[in-house]
Structure formats: structure tokens, C-alpha cells
Amino acid sequence: MKISELSRRSGVSIPTIKYYLREGLLPTGTHTARNQAEYSENSLRRLLLARALISVGGLSVAATGKVLRAMDEPVTLLKSLGLAHYALPSPFPAEAHEDVDEKFVAEAQALIKAAGWELVGDTPYIECLAAGQKALSLMGVDWTAEGLLPYAELAHATARLDLDQVAGFEDRMAIAERVIVRTVLLEPVLATLRRLAQEHEAAQRYPRSDQLARESDTE
């Protein structure tokens, strides 16, 4: 298809598509005539994926390029998943990663062990977890492996749902794309669901119309 059709089918403007092409987010089309290029269904899929990572996942164009190129590496599915996963930005701002000492890394590892997780790659998420635990400890929230284990178990159940959804697909690239899409797009959806569920739970547990005295009575 021509770039105009690529734009129409994806809903992404032609200048944005050209920008993504320059940044290496999409494979360049096949040149058929001067100033004309043909794009494949694969380009369309990549474009939709890039757009979703940027506009919903909030990834930068540079981070998106890193994820997409990682998925293209000619390696096994598991390795390709890992590379794409590790190319995602940390869930924490850079500042939270400063001065995270060994005590927190050790407790992050203890939590992973308690959850029974076997990690094969050189995952950056142990350090992310440690950064989060440090932040919790500064705010007086239980940051220990024991305290966080119930949350880890719910995260594990969530990850099982994620992987269940890609079972049955056989194409390595299709699986990697689907896992990355789910990882990135569902992250804000899950955060939203948790906030809604908190509102429901708070309304169940605390009275609607009274003052502090009565609130303490009902606890």
C-alpha cells in the first residue's frame, strides 16, 4: 500500500509516519517509483504498535524504537520477549533509582524468591523493585518481602492472564508483539481498575456523611 493508505488505515498522519520512518520505528517501504514507496501489512502492524506504545504507554519515540528493534533480533522467542521487555522504560522516574543501597536489592531478591519466580535473563526489574522498596521504606510503608508478598501473588495471577492470552499463537513475532502490547497498554488500565476498586472498597468501609468521631466508632 502507499503511504496515504497506510495513514488512512492507521489513523496516523503522513508527517508522523515520515518522522517514525526517519527514526527507524518502521521498516522503509519498497521503492516502486520516484518518490513512491510500497508498504506491507507488516508496516501497518508496526505502525499501530508504535503509535500505541507512544500515545497510550507514554513511551518516548526513542524508547519505542529500542523496544521495536529488540523484538526484531533474530533470537528465540523467550530471548526476544526479554529484550523487548528490558527495553521498556522503568515504571519509576529516574530520581527514584538514585542511591538504592544493597539492603533493598537483597530484599527485592528475597521477595522474588518468596514468590517462587525463576528469572532467566539479566532483568533490570530487580533494581526497579528495590527502588520501589526504598521509596516505601522512606514513607513508613511495609517494604519487606513478607509485607509485599500478597501483592506479588496478585501480580503473578495478572501475569498468568497476560500469558494465557497469547497461548496458541505460533509466530514468534506475533507472540512478542502481543506480550509487549498487553504489558504496556494494560499497565495504565490496571492502575485505573485498582483506583476504581479502592473507591468501592473505601465506600464500603467508611461512612459517607459523618465526622471523625463516628468514623472511628465504625472501624
Place this chain on the structure above:
Amino acid sequence: MKISELSRRSGVSIPTIKYYLREGLLPTGTHTARNQAEYSENSLRRLLLARALISVGGLSVAATGKVLRAMDEPVTLLKSLGLAHYALPSPFPAEAHEDVDEKFVAEAQALIKAAGWELVGDTPYIECLAAGQKALSLMGVDWTAEGLLPYAELAHATARLDLDQVAGFEDRMAIAERVIVRTVLLEPVLATLRRLAQEHEAAQRYPRSDQLARESDTE
């Protein structure tokens, strides 16, 4: 305490504290002498909270001010929780909120109903959820209430854990602060735990060292 002690105990620099004071993130101290002010334990707690929302939650200074002022409203606990909650930034980038049509809002409401959640306030999170469902639908991921219900149930279990942690506290402000701290700080922790659990699950389900042909065999 003097500003120097406030800085030492919080780990936040004096210029940053002064900036937060100007932005209304902290109550101004009690003036005791020319160019001297006394700060309370309450100021320290507020400062730690502001710092955590900014450096770990990734909130802007303006968004942080909005959350902190919402918590100070002289209303019931439930209302105060709601105000602080609604002052949090959306989990989605602004772009994801564009052109979300009624179809998605209706399905967001169907999901909330299916989950059994009763929402008392005028929550902004129904629209956030609809924005997420639209993004999922564009990427061919199941975005229906039925498809997302298992995720909603896990989010509900997570919210129960969150609220369990504040049970027993009686002070309205202490509860509101604790809920907000947990909501914001645990969001990236939960995202990290899910990514780690995905790595474990992927390693369990897909072989480590072989090519596409064998990968499909084992599915």
C-alpha cells in the same frame, strides 16, 4: 524545628523546601524571629509525602499541590479520600483521552457493574478506563467488560490489601495520607512485579534455547 533540621530529617535540600513552600505544598512555618521560621512534625510529614509523590510517583509539583490541598479539605474521610484520589493525574497520557466515544464509556460502565463496584463520587476513572479500552480495541486486544473482568477482580483484591493496611488508624488525615501514599507508590511497584512475574511465566511456558519450529511444538 528550623528549616535546616527539616532539610536534614527529610533529605530534601533547603532550596527545594523553599520552592515547595512558595508553591503551597507545605504549610508555612511559624515565624519566630526575622528570617526564621519554626516547622512542625506535620510539616515534615507533608514534605516527605510531597517528595514521594514527585520523585517516585512522577507527579508534577502542580499535581502534587492539588492532591495535598484536596486532602486538607474539611470534609468526611470518604470525601477527602475521593478528592485526593481525583486530583491524581490520569494513568494515561493526555493523547489517549482524545475522541473516546460513548461505546467505550458504556463498556467501562458495564465492567464496573460486572465487578460489583459501587462508586459514590463523580470519579474521573470511568473515562480513564474507557480510554484504555479504546486503545486495547485499536490493537486488537479484548477490551470488553467480559474480557477484562478477570483483571478487574485481581485489581479488586489488590485494593482490598491497600485498604486493609489503613484499618485501625483513626485520624482522618493519617488515613487519607496513607491511602494516597500506597496508591501512588505501589503503582510502579505493582507494574514492576507484573513484569517480573511475566518473565517467570514466559520462562515456564516457552523453551530457552530453540527455534521457532520447536517453540510451536511445545505449545
